[in-house]
Amino acid sequence: MGVDGSARVVWVFVDGLGLAPPSEVPPPTPRLDALVGGPALVDRPLAGTAQGCRWELDATLGVAGLPGTATGQATLVTGANAAAALGRHIHGYPGPRLRAFIDAEGSLFQRVRAMGRRAALLTAYPEGAGETALRYAARRAGAALALGEALLPHLGCAPGSADAGRAAEEAAAMAARLAEGWDLAVVETDLCDRAGHLREGREEARRRAVACADRFLAALRARLGRGDVLAVTSDHGNVESERRGHSRNRVPLFALGACRTAPAGGDLTAFAPWLVDVLAGAT
C-alpha cells in the first residue's frame, strides 16, 4: 500500500519485450501465463484472471521504421506521441529535441506529484551510464532517483548467478523492499533488449532473459499487497521475435493484481493516463 493506504503501483519497464504473432512461438513464460490466463507473449486475445490481465499497445505510433527506446519511453512517460512529433523513431538516449519535448509535454512523474503522491525510480545506474528518457523525466520531475542496487536491471540474471530462481527471488525481494512507502515505484531494465540484439547465442540468451523476467515479475507480484498493481510495459518488441533486433510488433501492458481500469487507447500514448487513473483509484 502507498503512504495513505491507497493503491500503490510498481511499474517495471522492460525494454524490447513485444508480443509475437500467433504464427511464432516466443520464449516460455509459465508464471506470467498463469497470471493472465494464456500465452502472455503471443498477440491474441486473453481472458485474464483474478490475478492479472494484459492489453496490447501499438509501438509503431504510426511512424515508419523500427521503433526505438528514446521516442518509445518519451511517449510512455508523457502520453504524447514523440515519434510523430519528431518525425521519426529515435533509438538509445534522448537528444536536446526529445528532452525539450518531454519538458513541454510534462511527464507522468509530474502528474503523480501534482496528485500529492510520491514517485521514485528504483533502478541504480553505473557511473557514467547514459540518461534514458525515462530517467530524464524522473529527474526533471524531482522524483527520487537511484535508490536501488545494481542487481535490479538484471532481474535475477546478473552475471555469475548460478541459481536463476534464487537470483530472481532476491531481485524481487529487493524491489519490493525499495518500493515500500512510494505510491509509484519504477524499475527500468534493458535485459531483454540486449539479448534480442545478440548476433551469436541469441536463441539461448533470449530464452534466459525472458525466463528471468518471468520469474522476477511473478516473485515481485507475490510480494506486493492485495490492492497494489504491478504494471509492466515496453517500448518496442525484440526478444519475442524470431528475428534479431527491434520489431514492429505490439507490446504488452500487463496489470498484475488488479484489472479494473483498461487503457483508453491502443498505443503507447495510452499508458501515462492509464497509470495516473490506476493510481487515482479510478474504476
Ligand SMILES: [Zn+2]
Ligand atoms: Zn534495442
